[in-house]
Amino acid sequence: MTDEKTTDHNITDKHQQRMQKMKEKVDARIESATEERGILIVITGNGKGKSTSGFGTVARAVGHGLNAAVAQFIKGTWACGERQLLENAGVKFSVMGTGFTWNTQDKEKDIAAAQQVWLKCKELLSDTNIDLVLLDEMTYMLSYKYIDLDEVITALNNRPKHQHVIITGRACHRAIIELADTVSEIKSIKHAFDSGIKAQKGIDW
């Protein structure tokens, strides 16, 4: 009985020592991170979760009373659930609304629609009242050269110091990745769609 208790006590001690060490490491890292400013976050890669991560961060920011705005490229022909919720919470949306480029099959129309949303983005990126701008699926616009890379980089560099920006989409241009403070690449390990499960409301849109 006494032995068992001693063993239990040793295990508890070990756990506490390990956690104490971890706490010291974490605390030291937290202490060395002192800068506070608007950051550029890129969420790229082929896996599911890029846009939802962007919208989750918008929800987080709005929940804290920050002002957030969303520009949506490509999507926008479907009634996305997050848009309804976030618009109710005061988030302004600018939506390209033409759908996927393989649906329109009209390059000139797509470029005009992309340019129109980009004009709005430039406004947002110079508005000191906006704390967070989500540029959802913008990477494709740069891949297709529907909007100008240099213009995007200039607008990002000249934005208000406190303003956070999130860019989502596959195959993000290297120049944007270099500029970014935080970059996550979402790899697809598997996707329900590939097993014959259709896109479902509340999950996929």
Place this chain on the structure above:
Amino acid sequence: MTDEKTTDHNITDKHQQRMQKMKEKVDARIESATEERGILIVITGNGKGKSTSGFGTVARAVGHGLNAAVAQFIKGTWACGERQLLENAGVKFSVMGTGFTWNTQDKEKDIAAAQQVWLKCKELLSDTNIDLVLLDEMTYMLSYKYIDLDEVITALNNRPKHQHVIITGRACHRAIIELADTVSEIKSIKHAFDSGIKAQKGIDW
């Protein structure tokens, strides 16, 4: 002038043909995906965006009028922005609320707290009124063996057929990954924290 127009026309034609082909491919894939049921999504990996992706999907589901519930392991001592917004929208939260295990340094207390949240999870996973359950940062509870893997797998397998579940956290157990329909692994390419930028309200919590 005529030549230029012809060239323009050819380019437009090519774009349309390419997009027409892409549309056929996409349409065929959409047509072959016919099954509709609750899916298990795992968002794992070391990069930023796991929890925000989960909460973004909750926002999406709630925006469509679905019933969603959230169980939060580990976190919960900070006032997360997304919680405030989503609770206002009717999402029920069950929160472990003890903070990180290196902060409590008390294994027994952590296990008891994890078990309490897991009890609530089992309720949610058998409630036919719930369309989506987010099990935020549950992977750590399995790594630490604070909750039982077999019990989790049984509860996931026996949940209502229409119910979607999202599990987030680093190093997800292989058995859960095998069970899942969609798995994304978020790799960290870089993180602002590593450049001395502190965790900021609305972005990191």
